[in-house]
Amino acid sequence: MHSPKKSWILTVACMLMLCSMAILSSELEAQHRGEPGNVRGRRDMQKRMEEMQKRQAEKQFERLCNYLELDKKQKKKARKLFKDMHKKIVKVAREMREGKLDQSEASEKRIKIYMDYRQKFRDLLSPEQNEKYEKLRVRGLRSDS
Structure with a gap:
C-alpha cells in the first residue's frame, strides 16, 4: 500500500495527465477540422x-x-x-x-x-x-x- 504522501503525488500526477490529455484532444480535434487550436477557445468564450x-x-x-x-x-x-x-x-x-x-x-x-x-x-x-x-x-x- 502507498503512503498518504505517495498517494497524493500520484493523484496530482494523474490529474495533470488527464488535463493535458483533454487539452491535447481539443487541439487535435480543432486541427482535424482545419482550425488553429485557439479558435475553439474563442468560440467557447x-x-x-x-x-x-x-x-x-x-x-x-x-x-x-x-x-x-x-x-x-x-x-x-x-x-x-x-x-x-x-x-x-x-x-x-x-x-x-x-x-x-x-x-x-x-x-x-x-x-x-x-x-x-x-x-x-x-x-x-x-x-x-x-x-x-x-x-x-x-x-x-x-x-x-
Whole structure:
C-alpha cells in the first residue's frame, strides 16, 4: 500500500495527465477540422459572453415588467418581442464578427431593431404604463449624459 504522501503525488500526477490529455484532444480535434487550436477557445468564450449578456438582458426585462406592472397577457407578448429583438441583435453581432457588416452598418441595424422593439413594446402598454415607461427612459437618458 502507498503512503498518504505517495498517494497524493500520484493523484496530482494523474490529474495533470488527464488535463493535458483533454487539452491535447481539443487541439487535435480543432486541427482535424482545419482550425488553429485557439479558435475553439474563442468560440467557447464568445458563446459564454452571449449567454451572460442574455441573462443580464433578461434580468433588466424582468425589472422593467415589474416596474410597469404588466399583467400576464402583456408580459407574455412583451417576452416574445424581447426574445425576437435579442435574436436579431445577436445575429447582427455575428455578422459583424464574420466581417459581413462593418461597425457603422451594425450600429445602424441595432438602432433600427431597438426602435422597432420599443415601438411594439409601447403599443402593448396602457397610457399610464406608457407614461411610467417614458419617465424611466428620460431618467435613464439623463443619467447616461
